[in-house]
Amino acid sequence: MPQERKLPTRLEDVEEVLVETDILVIGGGNAGCFAAIEAKKLNPNLCVTIMEKAHIDRSGCLAAGMDAINTYIRKERTIEEFVRWSRSQAGGLIREDLTISLAEVLNQPTEQWEKWGLPIEKDEDGQYRTRGKWDISIRGSEMKVILAEKVREYGCQVLNRVVATNFLLADGRVIGAMGFGVRDGKMYVILARATIVSTGGCAGLYKPYTNDGVDSHHHLWYCPFNTGAGYAMGIRAGAEMTTFEMRWCATRTKDFNGPIDTISVGYETPMINAYGEKILQERYAHLGGDAAPRFIRANVPMEEWLNGRGPCYVDTRGMSDEDIREMKIDYLNERPAFVLFLAARGQDLKKEPIEIYGNDPYIVGGHTASGYWIDVKRATTLPGLFAAGDVAGGTPNKFVGGCAAEGMLAARGAVEYLKTVPALTRPDAEQVARERQRIFAPAIRQAEVGEGIIPREMEERMQRLMDEYAGGVHQFFRMNGIQLQYALKNIRILKDQTKYLVARDLHELMEAHEVIDRLDVAEVLLHHLLFREETRWPGWQTRTDFPERNDEKFDCFVNSRRDPATGEIAVFTRPYEQLIPGDRYLP
Amino acid sequence: MPPKVNLEKCDGCKAEQEPLCEQICPGDLMTLNPETKKAYCRSLRDCWDCMSCVKSCPQGAIETRLPYQIGYYQAKLIPLMGTNRITWTCIDLNGKVERFSFKTRND
Ligand SMILES: Cc1cc2nc3c(=O)[nH]c(=O)nc-3n(C[C@H](O)[C@H](O)[C@H](O)COP(=O)(O)OP(=O)(O)OC[C@H]3O[C@@H](n4cnc5c(N)ncnc54)[C@H](O)[C@@H]3O)c2cc1C
Ligand code: SF4
Numbered sequence: 001m002p003q004e005r006k007l008p009t010r011l012e013d014v015e016e017v018l019v020e021t022d023i024l025v026i027g028g029g030n031a032g033c034f035a036a037i038e039a040k041k042l043n044p045n046l047c048v049t050i051m052e053k054a055h056i057d058r059s060g061c062l063a064a065g066m067d068a069i070n071t072y073i074r075k076e077r078t079i080e081e082f083v084r085w086s087r088s089q090a091g092g093l094i095r096e097d098l099t100i101s102l103a104e105v106l107n108q109p110t111e112q113w114e115k116w117g118l119p120i121e122k123d124e125d126g127q128y129r130t131r132g133k134w135d136i137s138i139r140g141s142e143m144k145v146i147l148a149e150k151v152r153e154y155g156c157q158v159l160n161r162v163v164a165t166n167f168l169l170a171d172g173r174v175i176g177a178m179g180f181g182v183r184d185g186k187m188y189v190i191l192a193r194a195t196i197v198s199t200g201g202c203a204g205l206y207k208p209y210t211n212d213g214v215d216s217h218h219h220l221w222y223c224p225f226n227t228g229a230g231y232a233m234g235i236r237a238g239a240e241m242t243t244f245e246m247r248w249c250a251t252r253t254k255d256f257n258g259p260i261d262t263i264s265v266g267y268e269t270p271m272i273n274a275y276g277e278k279i280l281q282e283r284y285a286h287l288g289g290d291a292a293p294r295f296i297r298a299n300v301p302m303e304e305w306l307n308g309r310g311p312c313y314v315d316t317r318g319m320s321d322e323d324i325r326e327m328k329i330d331y332l333n334e335r336p337a338f339v340l341f342l343a344a345r346g347q348d349l350k351k352e353p354i355e356i357y358g359n360d361p362y363i364v365g366g367h368t369a370s371g372y373w374i375d376v377k378r379a380t381t382l383p384g385l386f387a388a389g390d391v392a393g394g395t396p397n398k399f400v401g402g403c404a405a406e407g408m409l410a411a412r413g414a415v416e417y418l419k420t421v422p423a424l425t426r427p428d429a430e431q432v433a434r435e436r437q438r439i440f441a442p443a444i445r446q447a448e449v450g451e452g453i454i455p456r457e458m459e460e461r462m463q464r465l466m467d468e469y470a471g472g473v474h475q476f477f478r479m480n481g482i483q484l485q486y487a488l489k490n491i492r493i494l495k496d497q498t499k500y501l502v503a504r505d506l507h508e509l510m511e512a513h514e515v516i517d518r519l520d521v522a523e524v525l526l527h528h529l530l531f532r533e534e535t536r537w538p539g540w541q542t543r544t545d546f547p548e549r550n551d552e553k554f555d556c557f558v559n560s561r562r563d564p565a566t567g568e569i570a571v572f573t574r575p576y577e578q579l580i581p582g583d584r585y586l587p
Numbered sequence: 588m589p590p591k592v593n594l595e596k597c598d599g600c601k602a603e604q605e606p607l608c609e610q611i612c613p614g615d616l617m618t619l620n621p622e623t624k625k626a627y628c629r630s631l632r633d634c635w636d637c638m639s640c641v642k643s644c645p646q647g648a649i650e651t652r653l654p655y656q657i658g659y660y661q662a663k664l665i666p667l668m669g670t671n672r673i674t675w676t677c678i679d680l681n682g683k684v685e686r687f688s689f690k691t692r693n694d
């Protein structure tokens with residue numbers, strides 16, 4: 001029988017669950033599961049607890065599977081090559097120290113996964129088969145289920161359906177986290193000696209172009225259930241964040257908003273415009289042609305549309321029947337519904353190529369450099385807190401393998417940190433009471449006032465603002481300072497109005513916190529976009545009022561920190577440190 | 588209308604503590620209608636079409652339908668889960684059938 005689930009209507013009724021653990025992992029996705037297992041491997045006697053808003057069997061980016069691991073260093077390649085490649089792909093701006101330390105362990109999770117049962121294709125010489133330079137092909141449909149089984153086998157404690165909402169702090173140190181059960185309606189207070197945040201990136205900040213009816217509103221490329229909670233919790237606690245302005249806008253399959261590397265990298269199909277021109281080679285050769293940095297490749301189809309040469313496609317017409325079949329199998333391992341999409345269009349790929357377009361922008365530190373400012377041990381600027389995966393900044397192009405490897409590194413950092421923290425710290429009661437009030441406010445308002453703003457209304461207002469005034473896909477990713485100021489002013493109004501949010505059930509209470517979190521992320525993002533008065537990555541960050549790159553002022557990191565006492569957001573720069581010699585814009 | 592539940596086939600996972608589709612959905616979207624005790628998706632607009640619910644249903648009661656705004660009526664994609672294999676049947680809008688079967692775990 002299903003459990004009874006109840007939305008509390010009075011604060012006094014909220015039951016509190018106290019959990020005590022050595023290491024708390026917030027977000028049991030790819031990085032989080034690897035972090036939890038690594039901590040147990042390092043010391044099986046540790047109590048390791050995962051706090052997960054969904055169910056770790058299929059949560060986050062890996063829910064539907066993956067067909068490739070985009071980052072694996074084959075025997076004949078070197079760490080230096082990897083850093084140079086990643087650096088050039090990101091327009092010259094990465095944390096080289098983080099990238100090097102990641103590269104040193106990058107292959108381990110992949111090899112581990114294979115031992116656990118993940119099918120990976122091999123060459124004649126027994127090495128993993130690559131597609132492109134760094135990608136290997138996998139049959140990853142069940143990879144998250146396999147990983148979750150290992151989490152349990154290693155004896156990690158898993159709290160599924162518990163949504164994290166804020167860190168617990170004592171003297172500026174993170175001593176655990178709080179949240180609520182979306183099934184049981186209880187408040188969770190989790191005390192930990194060390195905490196790892198791995199909640200993924202942030203989707204749903206911007207209006208997608210598929211939102212015309214009700215049914216396809218969140219038909220996004222990125223996992224729509226990763227709504228920036230980890231960023232928002234860090235922002236609220238005063239953690240230093242980096243490079244939010246480097247947004248993840250990419251070329252995706254049009255309408256379905258699905259991944260494209262499967263076709264373009266996997267099968268080397270050229271990108272063409274309406275007139276059949278191979279655009280990267282013919283029009284953008286000066287920017288690197290087919291090997292152009294990711295932001296150029298993302299921006300190209302949009303530029304073609306703007307210049308009257310859309311739609312654009314990846315040209316599948318030269319593919320063999322066998323390759324088309326293989327490609328569909330790849331999609332079935334990653335985004336199976338895309339195969340349904342092709343069937344629903346009755347599309348014969350030998351006659352009709354696959355149309356492409358830009359996506360609604362995301363903040364995703366596994367792809368660009370946005371996220372927590374961390375050190376090589378993956379420690380954030382808040383003592384006691386480590387970060388890994390899409391939530392951690394400085395290291396673009398991590399993808400599946402890199403996020404998993406970073407989870408391992410964060411666990412090593414956290415286990416080492418435990419030596420300095422012999423015991424749990426008790427939180428002050430006032431902090432917990434304040435969070436209880438903040439978590440359940442939308443439910444209480446519904447019970448007491450009976451009306452207000454539902455999360456969906458606020459979400460749509462936010463998404464429209466960001467889309468129109470902060471360089472969304474409908475604006476071809478372009479923005480200027482005046483638009484950004486307008487967005488900021490309105491995001492602040494929305495933040496103030498979150499006190500009127502109402503929730504009618506526990507799911508809606510979760511939605512309320514998803515929009516609250518995204519507003520905090522949006523505010524910081526706008527500050528970053530305003531600060532960088534140049535255009536460094538056209539597409540990812542296009543300032544129409546500052547169309548050129550300005551190395552003199554901005555060849556550096558843009559970081560921010562919100563003062564928890566005043567709510568003021570300070571934006572400042574940090575210098576670039578080059579460790580691997582060579583032209584940073586070339587691989 | 589992403590997951591479409593066949594009300595004849597769905598038995599509400601009576602034997603389970605919580606219906607399997609509800610347990611698994613990464614977006615917390617599947618739940619039981621308290622009156623009919625059958626599953627439904629509480630917010631079609633928020634579905635990611637990840638098909639986790641479809642794969643998890645022991646009765647084969649859930650079908651993914653793409654939002655009509657994105658894909659035409661009435662293509663189908665049906666997974667059949669084995670222990671170490673998955674077999675997909677795909678029927679396009681003209682009735683053309685394709686089948687794909689591959690390993691999901693090493694034996
Ligand atoms: C469609 C798609 C295709 C991709 N294709 C590839 C590919 O082919 N190759 C490749 O290498 N990479 C690919 N990537 C990228 C890669 O999958 C991700 O970068 C990586 O897996 C992210 O790992 P993560 O652990 O940071 O995030 P996730 O695995 O998404 O984990 C985040 C976890 O945090 C949980 N969470 C979120 N908020 C909360 C909260 N408030 N409380 C508790 N828990 C919370 C989520 O439910 C989730 O379990 C793809 C990504 C997507 C979305
Ligand atoms: S898993 Fe299938 S049978 Fe069980 S409740 Fe869901 S739809 Fe019904």
Ligand code: SF4
Nearest residue numbers: 612634635637638640
């Ligand atoms: S397809 Fe995925 S997101 Fe949609 S209802 Fe099913 S499990 Fe949830």
